[in-house]
Amino acid sequence: MTPHPELEPLAASFGVPVEAVHEVPGGVANRAYALGDDLFLRIPRSAAFEQDLLKESTVIPAAIAAGVRTPAIIEFDTTRTLIDKPYMVLERVHGTDLVDGETPPREFWQEVGGQLALLHQAERPMGAPDDDGGGDPRPTVDSLAAQGYLDVGIAAWLLGVFDHLATLIPEQKPVLLHGDLAQQNLMTHDGRLRAIIDWGDAAWGPPGMEFAKLTLEQVAATLPGYRAAGGGTDQAEGLEASALWFHLSWGISGLPKQPQPGRRHWTAPPASRLLGVLRFYASSPPDPWPTLIKKAQH
Structure with a gap:
């Protein structure tokens, strides 16, 4: 049969x-x-x-x-x-995604950045919904502190981080987003980007949200190629601030969620995003990333 x-x-x-x-x-x-x-x-x-x-x-x-x-x-x-x-x-497409494939070279992420710059200059197609990524995360911080997921001191610090990031993020003109730019949707062969696949989460929203499903290490490697191809040229450190905003926001909102064993995407475990931020900052990231957190402590 x-x-x-x-x-x-x-x-x-x-x-x-x-x-x-x-x-x-x-x-x-x-x-x-x-x-x-x-x-x-x-x-x-x-x-x-x-x-x-x-x-x-x-x-x-x-x-x-x-x-x-x-x-x-x-x-x-x-x-x-x-x-x-x-x-x-x-x-x-003949190739492997990044979940199963070898770690690609830095040039791969430059290519990804260039592709995203092209995408973000596209006209809005019919069917692409508006998506702001969930809005302001600060009420969620207060709610999770009240429920016991966060202690009062950490909640106050997080609110300070978001307050600081808000001063760095300019008003972002909405663009066409892939919406699920993650390791399982990037196809590679011989260290080169073959294709970006799976557009089911595409939306019309802020450019910084596009970088929320890559690890921050990958974001830091992608942004130079994005800017070199004309993406976000007027945002200075605003793109980094926006990416960090979404990583923290979505990471915090995911804390109360149940585990999802067997999922291939790295963000499935409830604590993965926040631990990913910790790992990134423990690796001595390049400028301007350190100042996004340090200035918030003042």
Whole structure:
């Protein structure tokens, strides 16, 4: 018996024998399959994720038009004729993501930065929702202190950090965000960036939020390439301040959440973001990162 007989009509429509259909594990929103050597199939796991695939059908062409390396859509079908769910077939990228691949060289992150600069200059496509990243985190700090997740002294210090960061972050013009720029969505081969994939979390929001799902070490390596390609040229240290704002904000809000064993993304464990900030600052990061915290202590 073939492993995926339900996909045989769809595979046949592209001239791919069902024996050449192989599931690729790891996706949260979609089941993913390699259709032979050249095509890649994505099917939403539930109705709740179907709107994300619809969003991708408009965001991916906008990203490609801006010059971003991402697989082109070969077919997007909502008719449920060949299978009982909507699906998207894309070009297949041959490479590995950063979860399974080797640590890339610094030049890789320069490429990522350049790609993000192109993306952030793209026109807003239909279907890209507004997203501010959750708003002001300071009420959350107060709430977690009241619930006993934070002691009073740490809460007061965090409020001071956010107050200081707020003075450094300029008003950010919204841009098209990938929204899930993380290790599992960056494809690499021979130390080079092959493609940015998975646009289901794309949104229209502040540029600094784009850097919230990379580690801060990766952010620090990416920003020079981003700026060199014309991204955030008027923000000085504002990009670093904004990235740190989201790392701390999302890290704090994640403290009460339950663990999610088996997830591939590094931010799944509730304390990972905050421990990531600690690791970064323990590594003697370059300017202007140290001053973002030190000045807040005054």
